[in-house]
Each structure stands twice: as C-alpha cells, then as structure tokens.
Amino acid sequence: MRPDPVTPNPIPRDRAKRIAARVETWFAKNARDLPWRTSPRDPWMSLLSEILAQQTQISRVAERIPALFSTFPSPTHLAHAPEQSILALWSGLGYYSRARNLHKSAQMIRDSFDGNVPSAVDDLLKLPGVGRYTAGAIASMVFNQRAPIVDGNVRRVIMRIEGADLDPANKATDQYAWAQSQRLVNACTSPALFNEGLMELGALICTPRAPKCAQCPLSRSCRARRANLQDQIPAPKKPAARKAIHHAAVIVTDAAGKILAEQRPARGLWANLWQAPTLESAERAPTPRQITAELGVRKLKPAGHFLFKTTHRDVHFHIYSAHPAEPSPGTPRGEFLSPEAIAAKPLATPHRRILLEIAPATARP
Numbered sequence: 482m483r484p485d486p487v488t489p490n491p492i493p494r495d496r497a498k499r500i501a502a503r504v505e506t507w508f509a510k511n512a513r514d515l516p517w518r519t520s521p522r523d524p525w526m527s528l529l530s531e532i533l534a535q536q537t538q539i540s541r542v543a544e545r546i547p548a549l550f551s552t553f554p555s556p557t558h559l560a561h562a563p564e565q566s567i568l569a570l571w572s573g574l575g576y577y578s579r580a581r582n583l584h585k586s587a588q589m590i591r592d593s594f595d596g597n598v599p600s601a602v603d604d605l606l607k608l609p610g611v612g613r614y615t616a617g618a619i620a621s622m623v624f625n626q627r628a629p630i631v632d633g634n635v636r637r638v639i640m641r642i643e644g645a646d647l648d649p650a651n652k653a654t655d656q657y658a659w660a661q662s663q664r665l666v667n668a669c670t671s672p673a674l675f676n677e678g679l680m681e682l683g684a685l686i687c688t689p690r691a692p693k694c695a696q697c698p699l700s701r702s703c704r705a706r707r708a709n710l711q712d713q714i715p716a717p718k719k720p721a722a723r724k725a726i727h728h729a730a731v732i733v734t735d736a737a738g739k740i741l742a743e744q745r746p747a748r749g750l751w752a753n754l755w756q757a758p759t760l761e762s763a764e765r766a767p768t769p770r771q772i773t774a775e776l777g778v779r780k781l782k783p784a785g786h787f788l789f790k791t792t793h794r795d796v797h798f799h800i801y802s803a804h805p806a807e808p809s810p811g812t813p814r815g816e817f818l819s820p821e822a823i824a825a826k827p828l829a830t831p832h833r834r835i836l837l838e839i840a841p842a843t844a845r846p
C-alpha cells in the first residue's frame with residue numbers, strides 16, 4: 482500500500498548544501514557537449530537556446546541553433562530582420578509564436594538595453610515570451626545569479642528528492658517547487674553550474690519513467706527512492722482534452738511546375754506561415770462542393786489524407802489536386818511559386834509535406 486503523502490517542508494540549509502554540491506560535481510563531469518555551453522557563455526545564444534528548448538527536444542535545438550545563431554549573431558541582427566526570415570529559419574520547429582516573440586524581444590533588447598541581453602530577472606521578464614523559468618535560467622546560467630528555476634524536469638527532481646507526493650496540477654505544488662529551488666540555489670557554490678546540472682539530471686537521470694537511481698548522485702539523499710516511490714512521484718497528469726479539426730488542402734500546379742501557395746492568416750494556428758490553399762472546418766471534412774466554391778478551383782481529385790497532431794489538436798489533412806477555376810467565377814487564392822521559392826518560405830511541417838513532397842507526385846498541369 483502506498484504510504485501517506487509526505488508533508489513538504491523547506492529543505493534545511495545543510496541538506497540543501499549537500500544536494501547542491503553533489504549536483505555540481507556530477508554536472509562538471511557529465512555535462513553534454515552542446516553548442517551554447519561555451520566558456521564564457523554567450524548571453525544571446527543562451528537566450529536563443531532557452532526559447533527553442535521551451536517546446537523542442539534538446540537534440541533538435543542543438544541541430545538548429547548554429548544556423549539561427551550564424552544568421553542572427555546578435556539581438557540587433559534579428560531586430561532588423563523581417564519577421565518572415567526568422568519564421569523561415571524556424572520552419573518545422575512548431576510553436577511559431579516563440580519566433581515572433583523572439584523577434585519582439587530582440588527589438589526590445591536593441592531599443593531598451595543597448596543591444597545586450599539583460600542580466601536581471603526583472604528585466605528579462607519584460608521580454609516577450611520570457612517567463613519566470615527562462616529569466617531564471619539566463620540570470621543564473623549566464624550571469625551566475627542566485628535565481629531559482631523550475632521547469633518540468635526540475636520540479637520532478639525536487640519532488641522526488643523530498644518525497645513530496647503533491648498533485649502536479651495544483652498551483653501550490655508550483656509554489657513549493659519554486660521555494661525549494663530558491664533554497665537550493667542559495668546553498669550552492671555556483672548557481673550556473675548547479676541550475677544547469679539540476680536540469681541535466683532531470684533530463685538524463687531522473688527521467689519521468691524508469692529513473693536511473695543507481696547512477697544518480699542524489700540517490701543517498703533521495704526520499705522517493707528510499708520509500709520506493711520514485712515511479713509514482715509525481716503522479717501522472719491527466720491528459721488535456723484534444724480537439725479534432727479538418728483542413729482540406731488543394732494542390733494546384735501550373736504548366737511550368739509552379740505550385741499555388743498562400744500565406745496563412747496573421748492570427749491563430751501557424752500564423753503567417755505558408756500553405757497550399759486550404760479550407761478549414763471544426764466540425765467535419767469540408768465537402769468538394771464547399772472546397773471548389775471557397776477556393777476557386779475545379780476538377781477536384783482526392784490525393785491523400787494524413788493526421789498531424791499538435792499539442793492540443795488532431796488536425797486531419799484532406800489533400801486534393803485541382804485545376805484553377807479560371808477565368809470565372811473566381812481566381813484561386815495565393816500565388817504560383819517554384820518549389821525552391823516555397824522551400825525558402827516559412828512552412829509548418831504538414832505544409833512542407835503537402836507542398837514539397839505530395840505536390841510534385843500529384844502535379845496536374
């Protein structure tokens with residue numbers, strides 16, 4: 482039977498010091514070699530990597546950061562660039578609002594902070610898209626300040642070492658984790674080493690499932706391990722309700738092999754990115770009659786179907802090929818572009834697949 486939940490108490494200073502020292506020693510020996518882990522740290526590259534890592538796996542961030550950093554080597558370079566150029570480099574990474582916020586942050590850094598990434602948590606929090614975690618990460622890991630950090634990895638490690646069997650969906654659990662994180666960072670020798678080490682430990686050792694306790698530098702101090710609750714703390718979150726939506730995408734090519742593409746609206750899912758002309762419906766797949774009427778095409782022919790999952794949505798793509806309904810009643814939306822020109826546009830993963838993989842195979846000039 483599962484024991485009673487442990488009442489969370491503040492970590493005593495001596496215990497916090499021991500934990501912090503073990504994490505720092507472990508991280509100094511086990512840190513992964515990642516492009517932004519330079520010595521000294523580049524504040525701008527660190528900010529780029531933190532924003533990217535918010536919803537993207539670290540291995541993917543490591544692949545993409547060199548191109549982003551060499552194109553925009555400073556906040557000022559990005560601040561002066563058109564939004565479409567950063568969206569194009571962001572293609573396939575998802576959560577495109579991060580790219581838009583980064584662009585606005587770069588402009589704020591240029592205009593309000595002399596082009597330098599600020600070091601104070603309060604200033605970092607003014608940047609669009611920078612929340613408490615990212616501000617703490619930059620302040621501690623780049624500027625070595627005693628700023629706490631809590632993300633999913635850190636919260637899990639803290640709950641386990643303290644045996645804190647709390648509801649992860651409860652706001653009080655977050656407050657608890659932030660308070661403990663502050664106590665730990667106050668007790669460490671190097672906030673830069675400790676905070677990044679704690680995150681690395683959560684990513685590599687104290688993983689959500691099957692934590693590698695035998696390899697963990699905190700195994701002797703870990704209360705969850707002692708109570709054999711490491712697989713149960715934290716309790717799994719209830720999955721969020723998913724919403725199904727339907728996108729009917731139409732492939733239209735001209736005699737020169739150019740493909741019709743349009744820019745998505747400035748708000749909502751995949752805002753301002755490019756796609757094949759698409760009719761969306763929340764209820765069910767749009768009918769051919771609706772598609773031909775709305776998109777100004779004719780001779781619609783099914784060309785496939787696939788499902789694309791975002792965090793909260795199941796997007797059912799219904800692909801068609803068609804001819805433009807010229808000269809009347811309407812002109813199809815968008816413009817004819819070569820595959821090379823399309824590849825240079827900002828594209829979400831499903832639209833890249835439709836325009837650059839499915840379209841060449843279904844061309845009907």
Ligand code: SF4
Nearest residue numbers: 687694697700703711
């Ligand atoms: S001993 Fe196990 S559960 Fe505890 S912190 Fe280490 S990996 Fe996590």
